[in-house]
Amino acid sequence: MSKIFQHLVSSAVPVPIENIDTDQIIPARFLKATTREGFGENLFRDWRYNPDNTPKADFVMNNPVYSGQILVGGKNFGCGSSREHAAWAIADAGFKVVVSSFFADIFKNNALNTFILPVQVSEGFLDRIFKAIEADPKAQLEVDLENQFIKIVSTGEKEDFDINQYKKTCLLNGYDDIDYLLSLRKEIEQYETTRTYNF
Amino acid sequence: MGKTLFDKIWDSHIVVSKPGHPDAVYINTHFIHEVTSPQAFDGLRKRGIPVFRPAKTRATADHNVPTLHQDQPIKEALSRHQVEMLTKNTAEFGVELYGLGHRFQGIVHVIGPELGITLPGMTIVCGDSHTSTHGAFGAVAFGIGTSEVEQVLATQCILQYKPKRMKIEVNGQLGKGVLSKDIILYIISKISASGATGYFVEYAGEAIRSLSMEARMTICNMSIEMGARGGLIAPDETTFDYIKGREFAPKGADWDKSLEYWKTLYSDSDAEFDKVLTFDAADIEPQITYGTNPGMGMGVTRHIPALDQLDEKERPSFKKSLEYMDLQPGAELLGKKIDYVFIGSCTNSRIEDLRLVADFVKGKHKADDVVVWIVPGSKQVEAQAMEEGIDKIFAEAGFQLREPGCSACLAMNEDKVPAGMYCISTSNRNFEGRQGPNARTFLASPLTAAAAAITGKVTDVRELLVNS
Numbered sequence: 228m229s230k231i232f233q234h235l236v237s238s239a240v241p242v243p244i245e246n247i248d249t250d251q252i253i254p255a256r257f258l259k260a261t262t263r264e265g266f267g268e269n270l271f272r273d274w275r276y277n278p279d280n281t282p283k284a285d286f287v288m289n290n291p292v293y294s295g296q297i298l299v300g301g302k303n304f305g306c307g308s309s310r311e312h313a314a315w316a317i318a319d320a321g322f323k324v325v326v327s328s329f330f331a332d333i334f335k336n337n338a339l340n341t342f343i344l345p346v347q348v349s350e351g352f353l354d355r356i357f358k359a360i361e362a363d364p365k366a367q368l369e370v371d372l373e374n375q376f377i378k379i380v381s382t383g384e385k386e387d388f389d390i391n392q393y394k395k396t397c398l399l400n401g402y403d404d405i406d407y408l409l410s411l412r413k414e415i416e417q418y419e420t421t422r423t424y425n426f
Numbered sequence: 427m428g429k430t431l432f433d434k435i436w437d438s439h440i441v442v443s444k445p446g447h448p449d450a451v452y453i454n455t456h457f458i459h460e461v462t463s464p465q466a467f468d469g470l471r472k473r474g475i476p477v478f479r480p481a482k483t484r485a486t487a488d489h490n491v492p493t494l495h496q497d498q499p500i501k502e503a504l505s506r507h508q509v510e511m512l513t514k515n516t517a518e519f520g521v522e523l524y525g526l527g528h529r530f531q532g533i534v535h536v537i538g539p540e541l542g543i544t545l546p547g548m549t550i551v552c553g554d555s556h557t558s559t560h561g562a563f564g565a566v567a568f569g570i571g572t573s574e575v576e577q578v579l580a581t582q583c584i585l586q587y588k589p590k591r592m593k594i595e596v597n598g599q600l601g602k603g604v605l606s607k608d609i610i611l612y613i614i615s616k617i618s619a620s621g622a623t624g625y626f627v628e629y630a631g632e633a634i635r636s637l638s639m640e641a642r643m644t645i646c647n648m649s650i651e652m653g654a655r656g657g658l659i660a661p662d663e664t665t666f667d668y669i670k671g672r673e674f675a676p677k678g679a680d681w682d683k684s685l686e687y688w689k690t691l692y693s694d695s696d697a698e699f700d701k702v703l704t705f706d707a708a709d710i711e712p713q714i715t716y717g718t719n720p721g722m723g724m725g726v727t728r729h730i731p732a733l734d735q736l737d738e739k740e741r742p743s744f745k746k747s748l749e750y751m752d753l754q755p756g757a758e759l760l761g762k763k764i765d766y767v768f769i770g771s772c773t774n775s776r777i778e779d780l781r782l783v784a785d786f787v788k789g790k791h792k793a794d795d796v797v798v799w800i801v802p803g804s805k806q807v808e809a810q811a812m813e814e815g816i817d818k819i820f821a822e823a824g825f826q827l828r829e830p831g832c833s834a835c836l837a838m839n840e841d842k843v844p845a846g847m848y849c850i851s852t853s854n855r856n857f858e859g860r861q862g863p864n865a866r867t868f869l870a871s872p873l874t875a876a877a878a879a880i881t882g883k884v885t886d887v888r889e890l891l892v893n894s
């Protein structure tokens with residue numbers, strides 16, 4: 228898992244469903260591993276496979292026409308549980324960017340901490356992305372973190388996206404939150420001396 | 427200008443606030459469990475660092491434990507390994523563990539409050555989204571991911587942007603047979619599964635004030651189901667009475683000092699919220715969900731929305747959801763046959779829930795073809811239930827009282843609802859597959875679930891209350 232993200236041009240895998248919750252991304256029964264690796268094979272498990280473990284032909288990840296390092300989902304992506312395993316599964320399956328018109332809070336944090344870039348676009352732009360992929364499954368998207376835009380390459384349509392500057396610096400350089408927090412040790416110990424009780 | 431309760435707590439926990447950076451927020455209490463912690467301990471090992479303040483973290487095994495024969499080794503190898511890793515990690519890093527067999531073991535959001543670990547004014551986190559439960563005490567409590575668990579273990583701090591503040595007021599009085607679970611299901615159905623994303627919610631109003639602590643926990647528990655970062659309720663006498671005398675609660679002079687501080691924990695009258703919503707308790711009837719997110723709920727006597735009542739854009743997801751549930755748009759749920767009843771989870775597995783259900787089913791028997799699982803939230807709840815003879819009432823009613831854990835709330839252990847079956851459940855999520863692959867969930871209150879257990883179908887519990 229690379230900790231750095233700067234720029235990407237790739238085709239995308241569309242899952243145009245709203246409220247994709249973390250139980251769909253990775254069902255609880257696959258959370259038993261004690262490492263971060265290997266969750267990708269169970270990404271969207273129950274949409275992707277039949278109960279007898281044969282692939283469901285109509286699910287997009289089982290259709291070889293679709294591929295790429297960008298996952299595009301409907302509104303309110305990643306709602307539900309706080310399991311970071313959802314972000315790990317997406318990363319482990321080879322995605323570096325998730326695009327949606329709205330992300331659940333905890334998922335967004337978890338994605339950033341997994342060095343996956345969540346790109347929030349307007350509903351109109353999300354529609355155009357889905358349409359572009361419908362017209363051509365190999366349609367390329369360009370995501371540029373430094374300049375904070377996402378572009379549909381074939382049509383040149385482009386939208387800026389927001390990201391907080393701290394997280395942007397982390398992703399561009401491959402830093403993580405713990406590195407930063409560990410550097411605050413003195414301030415933390417100082418804070419502790421100001422509190423008498425544990426609240 | 428005055429401050430909201432949330433701001434008072436948050437601001438007093440900021441260690442460093444730098445422009446362009448998230449706040450470094452000090453965490454008073456950190457709960458961990460077997461599923462979301464192993465990778466965090468691994469991270470510490472890789473960095474070669476200890477747990478910074480081991481006494482501020484408490485561990486329990488709950489998500490993945492069997493609810494029968496807990497005295498025997500866990501049969502399933504992966505589950506056993508995960509629970510063993512927790513034992514190993516907590517021993518190695520000096521963290522207190524209430525593991526299987528311990529008299530304090532139970533669902534993390536049940537044991538924190540009942541042991542007096544959860545206190546007003548605290549910041550509390552756990553690698554579990556229902557950490558919002560602890561907000562019922564006037565604490566800022568929220569769920570985090572595993573990387574954040576590692577942050578807290580390493581530094582007792584977390585990096586967070588301050589969320590916006592929302593106030594939800596519920597005025598008036600609840601009707602007969604309507605519980606706090608119905609209040610929160612009602613609110614979520616009104617504002618949707620993402621209606622509070624980006625906010626921290628304070629619940630207020632007469633209907634909230636009149637609730638017991640356990641009922642308040644049910645409300646705060648489900649804050650996350652409308653996308654909120656967390657939910658909280660200002661502490662009052664009900665709160666202080668509940669805490670006093672509990673295992674780890676402050677005692678003697680510490681209690682007096684604490685109480686003095688806790689009494690300052692409320693939103694000032696001129697505090698500003700980014701959003702205020704108001705509801706009337708009298709409008710709330712017993713609720714039930716019909717779809718595959720908690721926002722898809724309604725009064726139990728209502729009909730599922732018809733397609734033409736929905737925005738064109740919402741229809742595909744709605745249809746997919748009803749197909750999964752094998753239900754028709756516009757249909758009613760009353761009288762719908764159910765197969766399983768699950769009374770448990772951090773939403774509704776406390777002693778009051780069990781008492782309420784026992785009171786209701788006393789002298790009744792479950793419908794023949796319904797399986798009823800009652801899973802207490804903790805060893806202490808289980809012990810209390812036995813002491814009060816509640817276990818016998820359940821046995822006579824044909825209800826199975828199992829051992830504590832998350833159980834069929836997320837079906838990580840073997841407590842799975844079989845494919846295609848309908849389960850009326852007091853838990854908090856009706857997602858596809860949540861209670862087992864292709865299982866179908868109706869979320870409801872413990873009373874509505876108990877009524878369904880007796881009749882074998884979706885029932886308006888108020889009718890049974892009138893008759894009894």
Ligand code: SF4
Nearest residue numbers: 556771772832835836
């Ligand atoms: S009971 Fe359910 S919601 Fe609560 S902590 Fe356990 S799995 Fe999470």
